[in-house]
Amino acid sequence: MPRSSTASGPDHIVIETGTTRPGTTTIVERKGIGHPDTLADHLAERLSRAYSRYTLDRFGAVLHHNFDKLALLGGACEVRYGAGRMTAPVRVLVNGRAAHTCGNDAIPVTELVDAEVRAFFGERLPELTNHLDIVFNITSNSSPGAVITDDSVPDRVRWFNPRSIDDLRERRTRLSNDTSLGTGWAPENPFESFVRELVNRFSGRSEFTLAHPWCGSDVKLMGYFDKDLADVVLCVPQKSRFVSNRAEYLRNLEVVREECYRLAAARLPDSEVRFRLNARDVPDRDELYLTHTGSSIESGDEGVVGRGNRVNGLITPLRPMNLEGANGKNPVYHVGKLYNIVAQRLAERLSDETGDHAEVHLVSLTGQRLDQPWRVLVRLTDDAADVDKVRALVTDALASFPAVTDELVTNGIVLS
Secondary structure, three states: OOEEEEEOOOOOEEEEEOOOOOOOOEEEEEEOOOOHHHHHHHHHHHHHHHHHHHHHHHHOOOOOEEOOOOEEEOOEEEEEOOEEEEEEOEEEEEEEEEOOEEOOEEOOHHHHHHHHHHHHHHHHOHHHOOOEEEEEEEEOOOOOOOOOOOOOOOHHHHOOOOOOHHHOHHHOOOEOOOOOEEEEEEOOOHHHHHHHHHHHHHOOOOHHHHHOOOEOOOOEEEEEEOOOEEEEEEEOOEEHHHOOOHHHHHHHHHHHHHHHHHHHHHHOOOOEEEEEEOOOOEHHHOEOOEEOOOOHHHOOOEEEOOOOOOOOOOEOOOOOOOOOOOOOOOOOOOHHHHHHHHHHHHHHHHHHHHOOOEEEEEEOOOOOEOOOOOEEEEEEOOOOOOHHHHHHHHHHHHOOHHHHHHHHHHOOOOOO
């Protein structure tokens, strides 16, 4: 049985040691940078960062905003061997809230968002640059709780319409915006690390994609691992203008397969490994994962923030995880972003310290101090862990939120 150490107080902390190690059976998923859900995640985070930088530079503070409900609606495309063209645009639904003014100064929210959306797709999927329909659903409505009386106007109504940055209560005390949680665990097992590396090999700028420009970025992997067997379903698109016929598509697919087995031999030498590539292909009918842009967003698929990789870059249903969409949330006090980042970092630190499995759960209470979670649960498989040292590391982690905010705004933390 695990033993527990409990600390009472506003940052109620429970530390369990001697917990059961995770099993060897693993199910893991990862979506590449061109997957519609990843596109939505990364675009929402880019918008948050751009807005944060603008308001910080202009007013000296990050004004209230959230773009974490952003969605992408796929367009339509005609694909032929050696060619392709868009026939209907991709719709970018910029759903969220943002302060449009600070005192008498207007903030060009629409112009800022428009420029960032177009720059993002110009970098990620340049074929879509002239095929975007951007829909602005950005309000400045306050959250529930503003009761109007004859005596005063509640501060809440000024959250998205501040008279000055002095109306931002987080400049005095950072309070959790929601009752939610953040989850982190470490370390990854060899198969989870392999999945991350393999998807990165085929998605984005890599030695492989630079050498094979036909390789698209909408890569998706689902894997099963039980130590003796690694069974992988992998989808890797090809870009039509670089593929002149069916035979060439199939030869390219074999290049992908060879790369998969090469990496598996290096990373999983003691396991039998099986790969199933582009499982929906029907070559005899020319039904192939052949795309114009390298992403299924060109043709009907949708992407929504929060449906993709977790903060650690993986989707792991047999590991602790939560459903928060971290991307696009306000980096100052939104627990769905900050608690997940800090929980993951703390889990990695504790795993390094103990040399074993660690998981961390931070649970917020809306309106309570950000650095004083309602519950902190730390679970360690090391039954000899120094509980006082663990508690000190927890305290350090809970003091790191301002620094994490600065990272998100200035340099950016790559989420998923």
